[in-house]
Amino acid sequence: MEIVEYLEKNQQIPFQIFKNALLKKKFFHAYLLSGTTGTPLLDIAKFLAKSMLCQNGNPFCCNKCNICKRVDSNHYGDLEIIDGSKGSILKEEITNLIETFSLTSTEKQGYKIYIINLIENMNVESTNALLKFLEEPPENTYAILTTLNKFRILPTILSRCEIINFSLLNQKKLIEDSLKEKVPLDDAELLSFFYNDPQYIKDISISEEYKESKEDLLLLLNNASNKKEIRFITESQIIPKLKKKEEIRYFLDNMVIFFKESLKFKVNKNTILTSYVNILKDIIKNVSNLDSVILSLMNARNELNYNVNVSLLLLETLTSIFEV
Ligand SMILES: [Zn+2]
Numbered sequence: 001m002e003i004v005e006y007l008e009k010n011q012q013i014p015f016q017i018f019k020n021a022l023l024k025k026k027f028f029h030a031y032l033l034s035g036t037t038g039t040p041l042l043d044i045a046k047f048l049a050k051s052m053l054c055q056n057g058n059p060f061c062c063n064k065c066n067i068c069k070r071v072d073s074n075h076y077g078d079l080e081i082i083d084g085s086k087g088s089i090l091k092e093e094i095t096n097l098i099e100t101f102s103l104t105s106t107e108k109q110g111y112k113i114y115i116i117n118l119i120e121n122m123n124v125e126s127t128n129a130l131l132k133f134l135e136e137p138p139e140n141t142y143a144i145l146t147t148l149n150k151f152r153i154l155p156t157i158l159s160r161c162e163i164i165n166f167s168l169l170n171q172k173k174l175i176e177d178s179l180k181e182k183v184p185l186d187d188a189e190l191l192s193f194f195y196n197d198p199q200y201i202k203d204i205s206i207s208e209e210y211k212e213s214k215e216d217l218l219l220l221l222n223n224a225s226n227k228k229e230i231r232f233i234t235e236s237q238i239i240p241k242l243k244k245k246e247e248i249r250y251f252l253d254n255m256v257i258f259f260k261e262s263l264k265f266k267v268n269k270n271t272i273l274t275s276y277v278n279i280l281k282d283i284i285k286n287v288s289n290l291d292s293v294i295l296s297l298m299n300a301r302n303e304l305n306y307n308v309n310v311s312l313l314l315l316e317t318l319t320s321i322f323e324v
Contacts, residue, residue, distance in 0.1 A: 003040065003047040004060050010172060012270075014044075014164045022051055022059035028162035030134055030143040032119075034150045035166035041146035042083065042117045044166075046071065048144055049079055049113045078107045084118035091125040098133050101141055115144045120152040127154060134160045171272055174198065186275035190214065193257050193272070216241060217254050220318070224282045230322045238318070239311045245304050248314065252301045255321075256294055258283065263290045286322065293321050 007015040021027050033041050050071045054061040061068050070076040082093050101112055177198040178188035187205040195201050204210050216238055223229040242248045262283040265271045300317040
């Protein structure tokens with residue numbers, strides 16, 4: 001899979017940050033790409049560097065021009081890569097880098113970029129050498145650093161970087177793995193918001209409590225357009241069943257997920273809940289202010305910590321959401 005597709009599909013936040021920076025041509029002097037094992041950090045770093053350098057960027061690299069091709073074959077003069085995955089990073093490597101970058105550009109294009117992959121593999125001497133360079137970067141010089149262990153990086157380094165976090169959990173992968181465990185797609189999608197283990201998702205998906213609570217939730221959401229039904233369902237189905245605070249919390253958490261996904265779907269036609277797109281569309285059509293609904297659901301969830309009449313709280317929250 002191309003890096004741009006990987007980012008767009010799996011890493012929405014970094015994708016947007018890169019896109020905005022490239023569109024505006026405004027970059028931080030140092031980026032730290034922080035991820036967990038399995039994140040293609042070096043490839044992402046190269047992709048970002050290439051996109052910054054490419055003259056046909058739209059806003060990402062074209063992969064066809066002379067610059068892109070030279071970056072791919074490691075023949076671009078103003079891009080240096082130090083790869084810490086091959087062993088510890090020595091002070092000489094950093095000082096050589098600094099010397100090279102202090103010279104005038106070898107390329108016509110203005111940016112000089114260096115990538116240091118896995119900076120947790122720098123020793124004290126190389127860290128100190130890099131620190132000085134990060135503090136006073138030469139003009140038009142940019143650093144793209146990566147790490148698989150942000151907690152091993154000195155705060156003095158961290159404070160000089162714009163940190164881009166790559167999400168811990170790949171929800172789509174989790175859903176795929178749950179499908180392999182024979183969990184139905186709709187259950188895998190819904191439960192992927194709550195659990196991060198396919199086997200556990202399978203166990204929950206066949207439990208009676210889960211099935212029942214899902215049924216009630218969908219009964220309510222499927223009637224988003226029918227205001228009369230909302231009050232009836234809330235009073236006759238939801239409230240009598242939800243007695244324990246944990247049950248109500250779980251119910252509200254599910255509601256929050258549906259509304260957040262509706263908002264996401266409204267903005268970029270993208271959702272984890274692909275099995276429930278009709279419900280999301282119904283919510284978008286019938287609920288005017290999704291932001292404030294999400295907030296009021298979260299407030300209601302918070303209220304549960306106090307001594308409140310939970311039935312009344314549920315009735316008020318649900319009817320106000322659907323403006324009954
Ligand atoms: Zn290009």
